[in-house]
Amino acid sequence: MPAYILTGTPGSGKTAVLRQLEIDGYAVVEEAATDVIALQQALGRPEPWQEPGFVDRVLDLQRSRQHATGQPHGVVFFDRSPVCTLALCRYLDLPAPRHLLDEIERLVAERWYERTVFFVRHLGFIQTTAARRISFADSLAFERIHELTYRDVGFDLLDVPAAPVPVRAATIRKRVGCAASRRTG
Template sequence: MPHFILTGTPGAGKTAILRRLEVRGHAVVEEAATDVIALSQALGDPEPWRGPEFADHVVALQQRRQHAVGRAAPGIVVFDRSPVCTLALSRYSGRPPSRRLLDEVERITADRFYERTVFFVRNQGYVRRTAARRISLDDALIFERIHEQTYRDQGFDLLEVPAGPLLERVTVVERALGTLSERPRP
């Protein structure tokens, strides 16, 4: 069962692409960090990403979702982010990655849980603030560079999904999914 990663800077439009893929019949897995933030904020922590265990909470949810997908029906699955994104966030925030995060990144790369080609969604030139997304465009662009380099450092190849209208971006992803999923897996 091929597992593909859809990633990019905050506000790049990943969720809109993911929703469209889901509506078109593709299996998708939600981003864990957004859900960890939403729950923490509902429990009274307005900025959970500042906590020392934030990355570990994200990794734990990512692991649960990976396990759940492993029990699902076979087919292509598109994940909104991965533990490599969590490592990039750790680097961006200047926090040393936890042992749990490093172990998980090592596991997913060694096990090849995700396909080596990652859909890297480029920023649209703006960032809409939300309760979970409070990053400026300038900071998002810095994070984008760190994010890209972190994936490359882990041996992934990036397939760029350029800025543009949603349907064009979805077409880029769907065409590549068709081509990439037909390749033999090492």
């Protein structure tokens, strides 16, 4: 199963691109951190990313979603990965839990994800939400940390520049088509 990661800074439009890919018939896996934040906020915790155990909850949900995908036929796109969780630790200046580093090592060793990661670039602005309270300047710093983290781990980044959602999705579909023909050819 070719499993591709979509990543980028918060508010870059990853989820909109993921929705387009889903409508185009691809399997998709939702981002874990946003769902963990939403649940914790619904439980009365306004800034769950500041609480101990946040990284663990995100990683647990990411693992659960990986296992739920099993080995589907065809391409699957993941909105973020445990490498993004490591980038979040670096951004928040938190020590990365050993089990997070072990999970990333396992995923790389098993080649669970394709080596090419689709890096969805910022749109030039950010809209805050209950879960996304980051300034545009801070989102650019976070984007850079994501880039460096993925490269440190050994992934190749393919830029998906700011553009209308259908154009961004077409960029990804084209690259996936090229990768699939290289594998079979």
